[in-house]
Amino acid sequence: MKLLDIQARCDRVPFFRHLGFSVTEVNDMQILAIMPFEQRHIGNPMLDTYHGGIIASFMEAIASLTVLGDLNSPPPKPVNLTVDYLRPGLPGTLNARASILRRGRRIASVETTAWLDDEGKPVAKGLFHFLLV
């Protein structure tokens, strides 16, 4: 799938528009995306940091895109997720990479990383399972 096609699909999803991310790179096994910081992403009102749920949602969104069959197929069904929060989600553009660990006939596992400036210093890491049938 091409980047522009994936972005067009994202633009049709109300919650993805709410997150406001853009897909920047796509290949068979990986997707990269960036999400500019918005007031509506704040979780902690004292520190103005990202809401943990927004970071998890951003990672889940791009994880699901990596295992999308084709552009017209229904979205993969999320089964569960685990997220480790490693550093504070300070205000700033958030980057995320989702990589397919394994794609079986029924189940797919996708690993994600989110970071601010340095991919080597991730803000969060996630592991997502999807049902493909």
Add this chain to the structure above:
Amino acid sequence: MTSTKDVEKSAMIARMWVSQAKGLISEMGLVIERADQKGVQLRMPFNPDFCVDEAKTILHGGILTALLDSTFGLANFLAVDDIQTMATLDLRVDYLRPASSRADVVVFAECYRKTRHIAFGSGKVWFDNGDCEEVARGSATFAITRGKGSLFDTMKKAGPSA
């Protein structure tokens, strides 16, 4: 025994938490149904912006994850009297069925164990649509700091419009 003072403090913390909310928590339009040291129950009205389909009938799982994370936060705040800061260490969510309803979402979360440095939370999410089938369950651990100058005092000083 829970004293009247504890009940009042819990209610005050919950009110402050909602009135001082910014960003996602205010977008979610949460209504407090229960808030005490044993647990927190919140109601989130249906919001088409949180949907995954163009017809706006199915909520994205991520918003349920966010709702659980938020509710754990408030539950910790109420359960740990002298909490100063908290940071989510990890969060696990199981999506039990598709979130295909326009009914209000209800979440219950509790801090079921607290230590000097860690708080453990558990919660569930269901639709208020009659059969109340669970759509998600979650658990999380939080790194907390405790001591004088609690979060409660800081928020009280910040006032309702901070």
